[in-house]
Amino acid sequence: MGIPSTVDVIVLGSGAAGLSAAIVARHYGADVLMLERASVFGGSSAISGGVVWIPCNPLMESVGHKDTPEAAREYIASVTGNRFRPDLVDAFIENGAAMVQFMHDHSALRFVPRAVAPDYYPDRPGALAGGRSLDPQIYDGRRLGPWFARLRPPIREFLVLGGMMVNSRDIAHLMGTLRSPGDFRASSRLVLGYLAQRLRHPRGTRLVQGNSLVAQLLKSAVDTGVRMMSACDVTGLGNATGRADTVRFIHAGKEHIVTARRGIVLAGGGAPASADYVRKYTRTPDTHFTMAPAENSGGLLRLALDLGAQLAEDVVDPVNYAPVSLHRKADGTVARFPHLFLDRAKPGLIAVNTGGRRFVDEASSYHNFVNHMLDGAAGGTVPAWLICDERFLRKYGMGLVRPGIYPRKPYLDSGYLRKAATVEDLARSIGVPPEALAQTVSRHNGFAKTGVDEDFGKGSNIYDRYLGDANVDPNPCLAPIENAPFYAVQVFPGDIGTTVGLRTDGAARVLGRNGDPVAGLYAVGNDMNSVMSGTYPGSGITLGPALTFGYIAGRALGLQSIVPEGKE
Known part of the structure; x- marks a missing residue:
């Protein structure tokens, strides 16, 4: 693929947040270029549990749960305390259900609601026993064709038989193989299917958890025409026109500069692999170990600060x-x-x-x-x-x-x-x-x-x-x-990720030191400050906001040339 000199939108990072922004912007007609630092796509999302926490989502009632924006807001407020960010939380709650519906209507991604998945503080007001946490469907990686080889693989130690992904239900079947005919049949299908997949692939193609989530998003990005490049080391962001408009990066040993007509989305996964971040923010830096990929080292945060952005450090936990x-x-x-x-x-x-x-x-x-x-x-x-x-x-x-x-x-x-x-x-x-x-x-x-x-x-x-x-x-x-x-x-x-990120508003726009948006610059995922203010209310509270604010940013950028600014 040739490297374009100008596109509408540049997305930096290919985790769930970046892919969401790219897919949505492309759906609304934007020409989108995605640049990934690693040689494979998916970021930390691809090695995560893949659970997505969305209050008031349209799938809840199918498993017997009802929710209200007021209950969700009350629950998040009770957990975040005096660090509660009403603008971010309200934007998340108001757009989360629309994100789920968009993905079901316009992408390959399908969610499966959990009937039982209690919020982590079940005795707090507004907590629910299930319905808010969604799993990605089990997905066949062969649908990605040649892109399957470019999907970040799961952590090897989490695989069974050298390459088979399993979820909690699979584990229960495998452990019960000799205890019940049902478990034996399920385990046999699982293992025989895996052995057949290994005849043509270096690992199993039955994908679950975060690998399934990213695979479905990656498939959607490919199908909708998002241009994607890996092994791109971003070295600079420019604002020659008074707004964030250029990205400078190294690819295959050569420097390239691409201009974004509408905006740039930062989705680089935060800074969990940065020794400086760990030493500055954590309480035991010499005995602290992240599960995030090495590429998530905060480089995009530093470049954004050079453009006048600010970090939101007022979190409960870093x-x-x-x-x-x-x-x-x-x-x-x-x-x-x-x-x-x-x-x-x-x-x-x-x-x-x-x-x-x-x-x-x-x-x-x-x-x-x-x-x-x-x-x-x-x-x-x-x-x-x-x-x-x-x-x-x-x-x-x-x-x-x-x-x-x-x-x-x-x-x-x-x-x-x-x-x-x-x-x-x-x-x-x-x-x-x-x-x-x-x-x-x-x-x-x-x-x-x-x-x-x-x-x-x-x-x-x-x-x-x-x-x-x-x-x-x-x-x-x-x-x-x-x-x-x-x-x-x-x-x-x-x-499993950082919470100190770029200060943003409810539209995912990066805010400058004066509190005004840095024109043309958006941040999503862990490059964005924690919507939950550095707390952890439930399973999927990182991926839920990541996908939702990716949707918010992608929609704004995709519609930018259609709807005058301030009217959307």
């Missing part, structure tokens, strides 16, 4: 936290695993500090879990340890260690997984007081019998129970830790 474990592999590389929902809420696991004591409801949201780690850092909660027994590990797995009969030796050899015949020996292995850990486990086991966690309330709310094991009574999040041997995995504070 990143969307998640506990992360680290596995140093035999080849010297380090794999990172975010402990989001697969293990912490399940019955028979506790988290302890260096004193061998619990410090948190282990089933609470990943963001909340890390906040408790940070709040207790002086008392030895950074890093912390997850503790379980043989029964738990075989049934649920822990971190990178898969359930069932998957090999554990690489993890034991590397020290990622610690193992001991007794709780006291495990304590010595991880450097915590043996008597204290034994007392902690004994006290937890007593709670498992009564079903009431008297210390931290694990399993006492609908969110905890949703992630537990419904087959365990009386509390789906509690079971005794008593079947030797015993195991531990160390976890550190980490993140």
Whole structure:
């Protein structure tokens, strides 16, 4: 593809936010060029869980839920507190449903509503037990044709059998293969289908989660005629006409300059991979690990600041936290695993500090879990340890260690997984007081019998129970830790994205230091300041605003030559 000298709209970044902006602008007639820094498309969205949180979405009633803008606003306000941004929140709520409808009407993307997906603070006013969180449909990557090879692949450690993507339902079928005919049939179809896909492709083509989301958006961008280039290192933004109008970038060793007639959309994923950002904003920079791609290093933010933009630093938390474990592999590389929902809420696991004591409801949201780690850092909660027994590990797995009969030796050899015949020996292995850990486990086991966690309330709310094991009574999040041997995995504070971004208004326009829009410049996704003000109200609260504000920016730019400014 030849590189044009002038287009209507330039989108920088190819995650969900950037793709949304590009697709919508192109739908309304704009000539769109998308530039991606990495060699593959999709950004951090492609390796995410893919959940999209949209209040009042048009699919909710199909799974028995009703919502109102007032309830959604009240819930977000209760979580964000005095950092509540009414202009951004109102724009998100007012346009989220329209974004979903647009994607269903004009793109390949299809959402599937979750009947049960409690908001992360279920006792706050306005919270719902389900309906707001949407999953992307399972998608066949072969529909992308040659573009499938240009889609950012999932993190390798998350794949099964060397290349098969699975979601929580697939995992349940695989674990129940020998327990029920239904699980056996589902697992057989899954594995046989995967083996057939591998005959022609280097990995499975059945896509779920964030890879499915981005694949559908990428397919839509290709089909609508968005021009897309990867391996483009943006080195400058220009405003020769008094508005953001040019992008300077390096591609294949040569510098290029492209002019945007209508505007530039920044969608580079924020700065989670920037050591400077981590050191400036996080509380434990030397023990903080991001799950975001290396390309998300904040370069576009710095270029926007040169044009007079400002950062919105008034957030509750500077990143969307998640506990992360680290596995140093035999080849010297380090794999990172975010402990989001697969293990912490399940019955028979506790988290302890260096004193061998619990410090948190282990089933609470990943963001909340890390906040408790940070709040207790002086008392030895950074890093912390997850503790379980043989029964738990075989049934649920822990971190990178898969359930069932998957090999554990690489993890034991590397020290990622610690193992001991007794709780006291495990304590010595991880450097915590043996008597204290034994007392902690004994006290937890007593709670498992009564079903009431008297210390931290694990399993006492609908969110905890949703992630537990419904087959365990009386509390789906509690079971005794008593079947030797015993195991531990160390976890550190980490993140799945940053929240300090460019200050924007409800139209996704970047605001300058004087509070006025920087003409022609838009920011979406994690390049935009957090709509949730650095809090984490529910599953999908990053991708929901990302797609929605991408829709808002794309629509404004697409209609710019049709509707006079200020009339839309």
